[in-house]
Amino acid sequence: MPRDLLRRAARRLRRAVVGAPRPDAEHERQPEQQQAPAAPAAPLPVLGYVVAGGDGAHPASAHVRVVRRVEHLSSAGAAEVRQVDPVAFVAGTDTTAYTAVLVQRDVLPRTVVQPFLETAARRGIRVVAEVDDDFFTASGRARLARAEYDPDRLASIDALVRGADTVIVSTPELAEVVRPVARHVVVVPNALDPRLWTSGATEDDDERPTGEHRVLYMGTLTHAADLELLRDVFADLTTADGTPIRLEVIGVTEDGDADWFRRIEVPDGHYPAFSRWLVAHRARWRAGVAPLRDEEFNRAKSDLKFLEYTALGLPAVVSDRPSYAVAGRYGAVGVPDDVDAWRAAVRGAVERGAPDERAERWVRDARTIGRDGDTWRRVLLG
Numbered sequence: 001m002p003r004d005l006l007r008r009a010a011r012r013l014r015r016a017v018v019g020a021p022r023p024d025a026e027h028e029r030q031p032e033q034q035q036a037p038a039a040p041a042a043p044l045p046v047l048g049y050v051v052a053g054g055d056g057a058h059p060a061s062a063h064v065r066v067v068r069r070v071e072h073l074s075s076a077g078a079a080e081v082r083q084v085d086p087v088a089f090v091a092g093t094d095t096t097a098y099t100a101v102l103v104q105r106d107v108l109p110r111t112v113v114q115p116f117l118e119t120a121a122r123r124g125i126r127v128v129a130e131v132d133d134d135f136f137t138a139s140g141r142a143r144l145a146r147a148e149y150d151p152d153r154l155a156s157i158d159a160l161v162r163g164a165d166t167v168i169v170s171t172p173e174l175a176e177v178v179r180p181v182a183r184h185v186v187v188v189p190n191a192l193d194p195r196l197w198t199s200g201a202t203e204d205d206d207e208r209p210t211g212e213h214r215v216l217y218m219g220t221l222t223h224a225a226d227l228e229l230l231r232d233v234f235a236d237l238t239t240a241d242g243t244p245i246r247l248e249v250i251g252v253t254e255d256g257d258a259d260w261f262r263r264i265e266v267p268d269g270h271y272p273a274f275s276r277w278l279v280a281h282r283a284r285w286r287a288g289v290a291p292l293r294d295e296e297f298n299r300a301k302s303d304l305k306f307l308e309y310t311a312l313g314l315p316a317v318v319s320d321r322p323s324y325a326v327a328g329r330y331g332a333v334g335v336p337d338d339v340d341a342w343r344a345a346v347r348g349a350v351e352r353g354a355p356d357e358r359a360e361r362w363v364r365d366a367r368t369i370g371r372d373g374d375t376w377r378r379v380l381l382g
Contacts, residue, residue, distance in 0.1 A: 016328050037249075045381050046099040047073065048084040048125075056270065060220075064304065065132055065170070065270035068193040070374055072369050079381055100126040100380045102168075103160060105135075106109040106153040113156055117163040129164035131157065132190075132302065133222075136177050139296040147222045167377060173322050174300035186379050187218065190304045191372040192363065196275040197311040203280040213243055213350045216285040216314065217261075218250035218278075219305065226298070227252050227261075229291040229319075233342040234260050240350060245350055248285065287349035292319040294337065303327045310363045315349040315356070317342070330363075331356025344372045 018308050049070055051062035070081040084101055086108055088094040101120060108116055120127045134140030134150075135157045144154065158181070161167050167182040169175050175185045208214075215234075216341050217227065230247060237245040247261040266277055288309030292298040301323040309316040310331075318324040320334035328334045335345045365371055 003087055016122070034133070044077070044080045045099040047079045047081045047380055048089075048096065048098040049081065050084045050086055050101065050103045052104070052107050053270075054083060056272070058270060060271040060274070061132060062104055064190060065130055066102060068196075069369055070102075070189075072193070073377060076370075078377060085171070086112055086116055090119050092119075099382070100128055100336070102128045102130055102380060103164070104130040105132075106149075106156040106160075108156055108160060110143050110152045110159065113159040113163065117160075127160075127163070129160045129167045131161060131167060131174070131178060132170040134174060134177050134297050136161075136181060137296050140177075140300075143222060143225075143297045147220070168376070168379060170302040171300055171323065184374065187198055188376045188379070189367070189372070190302045190307065191367050191369045192307050192311055193275075193368065194368045196272055197279060197368070199279060199282070199311075199313065200222040201280070202283045204283070206284065206286055208280055209246075211243070213239060213245045213286045214284055215245060215346060215350065216248055216288045216312075217252060217290070218288075218308075219252045219290075221251065221254065222297075223251075224253045226291045226293055226319075229293060230289065230336070230337045230342070231260055232377045233346060235344065237343055239347060239351055240301045241323040245346065247289070277314060278308075282314070285312070285314055286353045287346065288312070288314040288316050289346065290316060290318040290324070291342075292321045292323060294321070298323070303332070306332050306359075307363050307367050310355045310359045313354060315352050315354060316359070317345045317349050327359075329358075330361075331359035 047070060049066055051066050052059050053062060073079050074081045079099070082096065084098075085094060089101075090112065103116075117127060133144070135144065135154055135230055135328070141149075141154055161178060161182050164182070166184045166186060167178055168186050168188050169178055170188065170190055175187050179185050217230070219226070227249065234245065234247045239245060248264050249261050250264050250266060252320075253263075255263070266274060269277070288305065290305040290309075292301060299322050303318075303324050303326065306316045306318060306324060306327040315331075315333065316327075317333045317335060318327070320328075320336050324332050324334055333345050335341050335348060
């Protein structure tokens with residue numbers, strides 16, 4: 001059979017088996033092969049927050065309790081976060097559809113609190129107050145007044161807590177203080193930002209006297225009275241081999257050096273810079289201390305100093321108070337109000353020079369932002 005006839009016969013056979021191709025067949029198959037267009041991503045919830053300061057310059061409490069957390073929330077892609085201008089919010093020029101607005105402490109002037117709450121209610125925006133100290137008992141108010149909290153600041157906090165949809169506090173003891181005046185209270189313990197408190201290389205560009213061991217005590221001016229608990233503890237205190245043990249203080253008091261402690265000035269900067277400076281200079285100290293007087297105000301305090309000392313690689317000696325009850329299960333050395341007990345505990349901590357391994361694991365695995373549970377996010381975003 002001629003070749004052209006053979007080819008035509010082969011084509012007829014192919015058409016009989018599979019069917020003749022149509023010019024538009026490829027076009028018709030394309031819709032079956034193409035993926036359906038992806039649904040547009042849902043917009044992120046918007047979390048507003050009101051804290052003192054701006055552009056990264058905030059008080060330490062604002063960084064610890066609010067700013068570091070919202071930054072983690074944003075970097076994780078869980079929400080869009082914005083610092084709220086309360087004046088613009090009340091005036092209506094800020095029309096952002098916030099899921100919630102977190103307001104810390106007394107940042108709102110007393111005369112602005114009620115208009116702020118009313119504006120939020122009218123727009124269907126939840127207001128969450130954030131409080132980390134006892135601003136409510138008589139003894140707490142008296143102590144804060146000594147630290148220059150004027151009556152208007154205390155009145156602002158009281159009005160905010162009473163009007164907020166939810167109040168976040170730092171300890172169970174503080175929750176008990178706040179519950180009688182708040183609608184809903186949630187405990188979110190303090191946690192460290194691992195981006196600030198992860199150890200790196202040490203520096204020794206600061207002046208360090210030789211022939212002594214140093215112990216760190218740091219805190220705000222509300223702790224000036226607590227400092228006095230250490231006066232007799234550090235008087236002529238030495239290790240077993242006779243090396244002097246010297247207390248060094250950052251913050252806590254406005255007084256200068258005393259014969260029983262040395263005041264340390266740190267470079268200017270806000271909380272992130274301060275934290276990084278501490279981490280870089282952690283080899284300066286052998287231990288950290290956190291005394292607390294047995295006062296109503298102190299019973300609501302958090303264990304933040306234990307977390308920070310542990311992150312610095314320092315064993316922590318603390319007052320035997322509710323603030324440190326849980327930390328005591330993870331290596332914090334809790335001491336009663338007894339000078340000899342304190343001297344022995346400080347001496348032992350200095351001679352060890354390192355925190356308990358349980359403390360390091362607990363702080364790393366349960367008390368750093370991102371590894372401390374989901375309560376804070378759920379309270380704010382649902």
